[in-house]
Amino acid sequence: YDVIVKKEITSTNSFAKQLNDQNHDDKRHLIIAEKQTQGYGRRGRSFYSPEKSGLYMSMLVPFHDAKNLNPGLLTTMTAVVVAKALKKMYPEIDFYVKWINDIYVNSKKVVGILTELVMDAELMQPSAIVVGVGISLNIQDIPDELKDKVGSISDKKINKNQLVDLIVNGFEAEFPHYLEANFIEEYQKISFLNGKKVSVDVINDTVEGIVTGIDKQGHLLLDVDGKEVTINNGEVVKV
Numbered sequence: 001y002d003v004i005v006k007k008e009i010t011s012t013n014s015f016a017k018q019l020n021d022q023n024h025d026d027k028r029h030l031i032i033a034e035k036q037t038q039g040y041g042r043r044g045r046s047f048y049s050p051e052k053s054g055l056y057m058s059m060l061v062p063f064h065d066a067k068n069l070n071p072g073l074l075t076t077m078t079a080v081v082v083a084k085a086l087k088k089m090y091p092e093i094d095f096y097v098k099w100i101n102d103i104y105v106n107s108k109k110v111v112g113i114l115t116e117l118v119m120d121a122e123l124m125q126p127s128a129i130v131v132g133v134g135i136s137l138n139i140q141d142i143p144d145e146l147k148d149k150v151g152s153i154s155d156k157k158i159n160k161n162q163l164v165d166l167i168v169n170g171f172e173a174e175f176p177h178y179l180e181a182n183f184i185e186e187y188q189k190i191s192f193l194n195g196k197k198v199s200v201d202v203i204n205d206t207v208e209g210i211v212t213g214i215d216k217q218g219h220l221l222l223d224v225d226g227k228e229v230t231i232n233n234g235e236v237v238k239v
């Protein structure tokens, strides 16, 4: 990996995308920032990224084989990788993955993950993927409107390099065979939603049911009045 560290950045994900537009060197890049002024998440939401209170990073991975691409499954894989990295550093804390792209501690979000495809404008096909990971650490004053939802890991002496290493190495170990979805078993063990009653926003509709797990494609499985329903793409809006 070619590593770029910035004090302040708009967003490590958008930086990674620009980098990909500018050079097609086929190298993997890792962008890390201490602060993001325009960190973002799914559905255009902003991601709270204050200075010294987090690890904000994006991996830019060139990708040429579009048929082996499953961004949802890759996001799930990354969630398991990050949860395992955090567990290694903090064995006493229970980390849970929440479909599709969050990690929770004590029912609050401490990690957000955003996987984006980068299209090659000429070839009209994906030429890279950007995997962004934001971890909230030592946040002092969480804004009132986020207090119920956002948590943070307290560790004043955190070794961020070690955490980055664990995440990148974990990603590298799983990525070559992520389509086999071997990590699903681990996912099930630390799934935040399993057994819970949820509402899921899907296109023009809301589905309510009890979460039974995820399948090998990374899709969410619900029990809706005794019937199994598969959610390919949606947003859990209520637990």
Ligand code: BTN
Pocket: 010, 011, 012, 013, 014, 036, 038, 039, 040, 041, 042, 043, 045, 047, 056, 057, 058, 101, 112, 113, 114, 132, 133, 134, 135
């Ligand atoms: C979400 O909550 O929907 C995902 C949040 C992803 C945040 C990370 S922080 C590093 C990278 N840069 C961004 O702008 N977003 C991701």
